[in-house]
Amino acid sequence: MHKGCVIRVGDLGEFGVIRRISGRLPQGSGVILGPGDDAAILEAPDGRVVVSTDLLIEGRHFRRDWSSGYDIGRKAAAQNLSDIVAMGANPTAIVVGLGLPGEASAEWLDALTDGFRDECALVGATVAGGDIARSDTVVIGVTALGDLGGRTPVTRSGARPGDVVAVAGRLGYAAAGLAFLSAEQGLALPPAERTTAEAGSAEIADEFVAAHRRPAPPYACGPEAAGLGATAMLDVSDGLLQDLGHVATASGVRIVLDPGSLPVPEAMARLAAGLGADPLEWVLTGGDDHALAATFPRDVPLPPSWRVVGQVSDADGEAKAEVSGRAEASGGWDHFRE
Amino acid sequence: MHKGCVIRVGDLGEFGVIRRISGRLPQGSGVILGPGDDAAILEAPDGRVVVSTDLLIEGRHFRRDWSSGYDIGRKAAAQNLSDIVAMGANPTAIVVGLGLPGEASAEWLDALTDGFRDECALVGATVAGGDIARSDTVVIGVTALGDLGGRTPVTRSGARPGDVVAVAGRLGYAAAGLAFLSAEQGLALPPAERTTAEAGSAEIADEFVAAHRRPAPPYACGPEAAGLGATAMLDVSDGLLQDLGHVATASGVRIVLDPGSLPVPEAMARLAAGLGADPLEWVLTGGDDHALAATFPRDVPLPPSWRVVGQVSDADGEAKAEVSGRAEASGGWDHFRE
Numbered sequence: 026m027h028k029g030c031v032i033r034v035g036d037l038g039e040f041g042v043i044r045r046i047s048g049r050l051p052q053g054s055g056v057i058l059g060p061g062d063d064a065a066i067l068e069a070p071d072g073r074v075v076v077s078t079d080l081l082i083e084g085r086h087f088r089r090d091w092s093s094g095y096d097i098g099r100k101a102a103a104q105n106l107s108d109i110v111a112m113g114a115n116p117t118a119i120v121v122g123l124g125l126p127g128e129a130s131a132e133w134l135d136a137l138t139d140g141f142r143d144e145c146a147l148v149g150a151t152v153a154g155g156d157i158a159r160s161d162t163v164v165i166g167v168t169a170l171g172d173l174g175g176r177t178p179v180t181r182s183g184a185r186p187g188d189v190v191a192v193a194g195r196l197g198y199a200a201a202g203l204a205f206l207s208a209e210q211g212l213a214l215p216p217a218e219r220t221t222a223e224a225g226s227a228e229i230a231d232e233f234v235a236a237h238r239r240p241a242p243p244y245a246c247g248p249e250a251a252g253l254g255a256t257a258m259l260d261v262s263d264g265l266l267q268d269l270g271h272v273a274t275a276s277g278v279r280i281v282l283d284p285g286s287l288p289v290p291e292a293m294a295r296l297a298a299g300l301g302a303d304p305l306e307w308v309l310t311g312g313d314d315h316a317l318a319a320t321f322p323r324d325v326p327l328p329p330s331w332r333v334v335g336q337v338s339d340a341d342g343e344a345k346a347e348v349s350g351r352a353e354a355s356g357g358w359d360h361f362r363e
Numbered sequence: 364m365h366k367g368c369v370i371r372v373g374d375l376g377e378f379g380v381i382r383r384i385s386g387r388l389p390q391g392s393g394v395i396l397g398p399g400d401d402a403a404i405l406e407a408p409d410g411r412v413v414v415s416t417d418l419l420i421e422g423r424h425f426r427r428d429w430s431s432g433y434d435i436g437r438k439a440a441a442q443n444l445s446d447i448v449a450m451g452a453n454p455t456a457i458v459v460g461l462g463l464p465g466e467a468s469a470e471w472l473d474a475l476t477d478g479f480r481d482e483c484a485l486v487g488a489t490v491a492g493g494d495i496a497r498s499d500t501v502v503i504g505v506t507a508l509g510d511l512g513g514r515t516p517v518t519r520s521g522a523r524p525g526d527v528v529a530v531a532g533r534l535g536y537a538a539a540g541l542a543f544l545s546a547e548q549g550l551a552l553p554p555a556e557r558t559t560a561e562a563g564s565a566e567i568a569d570e571f572v573a574a575h576r577r578p579a580p581p582y583a584c585g586p587e588a589a590g591l592g593a594t595a596m597l598d599v600s601d602g603l604l605q606d607l608g609h610v611a612t613a614s615g616v617r618i619v620l621d622p623g624s625l626p627v628p629e630a631m632a633r634l635a636a637g638l639g640a641d642p643l644e645w646v647l648t649g650g651d652d653h654a655l656a657a658t659f660p661r662d663v664p665l666p667p668s669w670r671v672v673g674q675v676s677d678a679d680g681e682a683k684a685e686v687s688g689r690a691e692a693s694g695g696w697d698h699f700r701e
Contacts (some may be wrong), residue, residue, distance in 0.1 A: 058516065061613070063446040064414055064447055064450045064452070066411055067412050069410055070410060073405065076402055076404075076458055078494050078506055082496050157418075166460045166506075168460075181400050259400075
């Protein structure tokens, strides 16, 4: 296709963009009124609604040269849906505010929309509405809603001394992928000039780069944990240690992680060796995988999706999360760091 | 205060910003869980929840040199709360995604937060949660939620031939204020060099500039209209004529406005004369006042807050909104126009 055939969102106009997006979005049974009015209307059978919002900014949360539109849509939706399941709720819908440069292609927008749609479909949710605006860079505001189905919500503040700490989902995968992409950019070697070791890293890195581009949150484990009687839970978005620190502070307890029980897959260890990095650092401080971390009473038999990685004890005057036998780690992600 | 004393959001860090914002936000009785967890939890007593989202981008939807942080907060909240009442619902809460440059002052952020809070307080809602991210320009994503209280939602598609068209709230005020600010910037004359006519315009303009900075949506009129049996309703955000065009299309009817019944206050007419503008154009195509436009069965006695401005008739093959005796107008706002 020659360049003149590319349709830009600036050519479609606001209503053209809205029509194009809406046309790709089926509505779920829980959506009473979908896109096209002042507001959407969703069923809230529980009588309570769970809501979470996130803002993703090009260049900070994603790069259009590192991720496809489809992957960005998947990731943006995943990040919010994960917050809903981390309360023990089932996501029902998302609404999306999109800031788009006029030069973005309609094809890219279609892919982004499909990404939102397909990630929502994994949990039976839909894109129920949105707003678009022109912007110099891509800005994505996603708000997800969910229904508790009669369950008690699982907050950050319920961890009790004697509980176990368990995680579901992947840890450090996205951080490993991002470290590889960043190192590759720093080297800027064309594939032909790479050493064998570097080429080997690239092959190993595939899985982690894919994880950076598209997280795979363990959605079903959130409501599952609520049903099992989890005392506290959150979505790991800023790094396991920092996020468990939030649980420790909110609950007034100390959380001690056993480094031997933290999963470091062999491929991750090999990639880290190639990059001169510490894989445990990725596991402890990497965000973006949207694993779930929860505390459970010790006597609760946990299904295989949950892996025990630590213990909850008395705060002893200092509520915090730490790794047994390890000096204070560098913490997780602060979105205001440069 | 010397410059070294100004606290920047970049100095506060992500969690400092969140603490600072949360500390200024009281929570309402309908908020089961407010800011600080993965998601907020709100009461949804109706069993349905109304949700609307908007994205506001600095330089497109607001300018920090034309509006205070407080006014931007009020306006951003108003825009969304208005979408909720336009369905006939009562707003319960908003959640806010904030993109902030590191150099923004903490004082400006406080003012913005207070603006969100105070606008929400007008309708008994609160800021129940949010997200912050660093951004080169200010980006504000607001999502509002509401409860229908057992009422039938009023959509855009229910207008029927024979209905009357009525509006509540102000029309053209914000457009007049924006036209004045734009003209003033174009002139760039210091006050002392203004002609008497220009100085007179500036005085008249105050009310309209204030309306541009901070809309005053007729919140109570939304649920009121639903209770009165409105057949269709929307929030006028892109201009009365264009927005009624959406009602006409969705309902498959023709809407004819009577220009003589459209309110053009004397001060607006004088300001328009000073700027060489057509005040009726502001009234017909100006957004940002967040008036409500609705259709009602002819026999419904309307309270004084609603002013009849037109009639609904058969589409006769072309569903559209038009002004009686006036050629096709230029339409309203398209957010993808440059």
